[in-house]
Amino acid sequence: MLPIATIVFREFLEIALIISLVMAATQGLQGRIKIIMLGLGIGFLGAAIIAFFTDTLAASVEGTGQDIFNAGVLFVAVGFLSWTVIWMKHHAKHLSQRIHKVGSEIVAGETSIWVLVTIVALASLREGAEIVLFTYGMMASGQVTWSDVFTGASLGAVGGTVVGVLLYLGLLRAARRHLFAVTSWLLVLLTAGMAAHGASYLIAAGVLPDLVPQMWNTSHLISGESLMGEILGVLIGYTPHPSGMEVLFYVTVVVLIALLMYRPWHSKAVVAQK
């Protein structure tokens, strides 16, 4: 039972951290609970389907199919997350003004809702598939019973969710004044970390060169296996010894999103329009 709880906790923590950050950043958007539930539902359904096809996936592209698939999921999530941060930057004012007027109406329109659903679904897709595969393995080897799986998975899920909720509430409290700025920058780092992680999958698949095998090594400061290392890994893409290509992806994504958020090339025109 315990190994299931541990692994479900670890995977759920990742999902919960991503969701809580996205939710903190999209304060003022109505119907977010529904968005999370729908996203999780789609994500876990997808996870079950992927777990079912793992054999085929893993064997494809000369045994690197799974890495390429994971990289794909991450890059699509990077795209949607970037869109969200940039969109929020340009609509935040508008959003908070209308909320007072419209109340429960879903302010942001359907596009942004589906973007958020997709982000939640993608976040739960990869991690969910791992949970399914792991529990399948445990069941198949006859080590555990259904009730063990259920108890372990519930414990892990609750634990992971609690940490995510704590982060969410902590963020709302700590950054009350500059909530929007703080959360959107955290989201930028999360997105950049995902891009770097995606790059590392492509390196493992031999699609991309690593450029420099190890840019630096901070594993003696924060080990990648520690809880701290794992949480930082999800939130800001911390990895104790990134390769040159990972750093390149990280920096490029931060710079690109920052440019699209602030648009230095036509800042005057935008101000004039409003």
Add this chain to the structure above:
Amino acid sequence: MRFSFPMLSLSLLLGMMTLAPMAGAEEPTYTLEIKDHTFSPETLTVPADTPWTLIIKNHDKTPEEFESTELSREKIIPGGGQVRIKMGALKTGTYPFMGEFNPDKAKGQVIVK
């Protein structure tokens, strides 16, 4: 405002998939086998400063996840399946790895000399 990031990343990815099989033709290849939730060999010795490829064969019926933060690699090997992982040119040292689905039994290390 409509962004084409998702489309862009998808098309990049498709491009990469077509390039993928070219990688790693003459590089040294090392093989790990999983039997009864343990790795064999448990210690793999590879040359320093040389890119290499790791092949993992899983003879168990259940899936396993090869994971190593030191090597910064994680990968699921389905039951009865085989995967390929590209490794960079490593510095001398010891790099532990484990099977995340059976962390008590499935342990090992790569020694780079």
